[in-house]
Amino acid sequence: MEIKSMHFKANASATLANVVLQGNLKNAKGKFVTKRAEAIKDLDDFEGTRDAATAIRNKVIDNLDLWLECFERKALDTGAKVFWAKDGAEVCRLVTEIARSHGVTKVTKSKSMLSEEAGLNQALEAAGIQPVETDLGEYILQVDNNEPPSHIIAPAVHKSLDDVADLFHKVHGTPRKTEIPALTREAREVLRGHFLSAEMGLSGGNFLVAETGSVALVTNEGNGRMVTTMPHVHVVITGIEKVIPTLEDLSTLMRILPRSATGQSISNYFSILTGVKKPEEHDGPEHLYFILVDSGRADVVGTDFHAMLRCIRCGACMNHCPVYQTIGGHAYGWVYPGPMGSVLTPLYAGMENSIDLPHAATLCNQCGIVCPVSIPLPDLLRKLREKQTERGLRPLTERIGLRVWAWVAQRPKLYALGASLGVRYLKWLAGDTDRIRLLPTAPEWSLGRDFPAPQGKTFRELYAARQTRKGATT
């Protein structure tokens, strides 16, 4: 997917100015946060489960090559084929080749963020193969001129009921419907034909189980089952970090994933798919392919950002992020929004292409608290800021400003002088009022709020005066 993260600030402004979108975001916020909080309560020991989930993910990413080889061996034993893709271009090439080798003209897809990373739909279309998104959210976006997703588990969360009603009326040419069940039915009727006619199904994978060579899929709409069992070819695309050791580990992770994501104790559908259809079986694909994708992941192993590979893509960090809640996902400009996206985008799509993202957070650590695999997201964002500074990627004025400030702050007398001059300047700006309407030294502050006026003198001045008075009276 084309990266637009360098326009973060302009994108964020546009989002804030969009009244309809602001309404949609406010509605979505409460649902995710409240539902998760409720769902977490039914776990006897959330922290214990979280520690166990963290340990499982650490075990894998600390020996990723080993677990991938285990998975590959087992998957081959079940009759699947395993391919490795270095980047998105290789994903597109491999999927196109697989499709062509089976004479495929239409591919049904369940949700895969990796296919978004790779820009797979565009590549398939260019090769004359029709991709059909079957996750309702993804379908809505696809028929809306291939709009990118704004959330990793609820891709069309930025749209309202009215938006979808207008869209379906326009693209399906049907009378405008206003009830959710009627709109859902309409999408199902359209998709049914595609499910029946597609020769190949393509899915992501929430986890790859090394012990059995299986892929685990967590979905809510049932489309995942149609995509993975009806066509005679099934292609799974996942990142290499999605492997886990055992089914036992899967059960631990499944206690925490749906609860963190949608606040469900278990998703409506949960599939563990293993191997190709056996002669005595009635359904399932005759051909199963795994495409295991690097796209920057291997380079993260062993770095300061290693912990990020634990991510199980629940979306809790963005659901709880004050910045995401305010501007939504599109402003982040690539596949992954919110705190996890602000770490992943610089790592996978280039630090120089996403200068703002590590700074687009208040470091409130709400994300770190809710992360089901204990990723210290604020620490990682801060570390990225440090890397940017080291590489000279921050604006020169900011770098010089910080250096000068830190230099002065190490010299108490100079600092005291600067502070008392600064305070007098601010007091002068405020005049005889208690606030500054336009702050010339930091105009961004006063875009949307006033700057309260300082008291007038610094603490150190007043304290020194008090000590002198005390000395005089004793």
Add this chain to the structure above:
Amino acid sequence: MPRVRVGLFVTCLVDLMRPRIGFAALKLLETAGCEVIVPDTQTCCGQPAWNSGDAPGAVALAKKTIAEFEGFEYVVVPSGSCGEHVRIEYPRLFADEPDWRDRATALASRTYELTDFLVTVLKVDSVPGDHEGTVTYHDSCSGLRGLGIKEQPRSLLAKMKGVSLKEMNGCEECCGFGGTFSIKFGEVSAAIAERKCDNVHASGAQAVVGGDLGCLLNIEGKLRRMGDENTRVLHIAEVLAGDA
């Protein structure tokens, strides 16, 4: 019992913007029987440098602060944010300098946010001031999630006869300040602050109280821009000291 010798770290924002918060902290500690010293060479703990990716600047300021304050039995800070930086981040700044790491760790273990110190260490049973009216408490992020400051200020407010606490929705949510975030992404920051202010208004409280001046300046600035001239914005130290 010998008097507890406390170094007061005023914080750069209080020094610049609201000296009265520093004096209120002084009053609270002295009333509780502490001997309070305010080193006059103190400047900033270095958190803005650390959060902006300037590790060398952050390390230099941490060393300066450690040297100034390590002689005290306790260090008290009227801010969850600066307190968190000293307590949690300082030891992590010196991965490659074991001597400094030990000094940082020692200082960290003796550094407390003001209300935490009054409740956890001094176990005060009264506070010097009183305050008439309804207040709502904003839990600042670093204090709450970094240091576990939640009940401490509330238990102190409960010791004041005239104060009635009206909790707001989302009291634990970020106000949008975020240090330099507020001047890098002013519009987003102010939009987050607006949600906080809406919650303050919905609580019906006459004043919003918090333990971090950064958040308070942000909330006050937004309330005034929204046309609210009445809701008072107060630091917990001012309220407890009876200076508000």
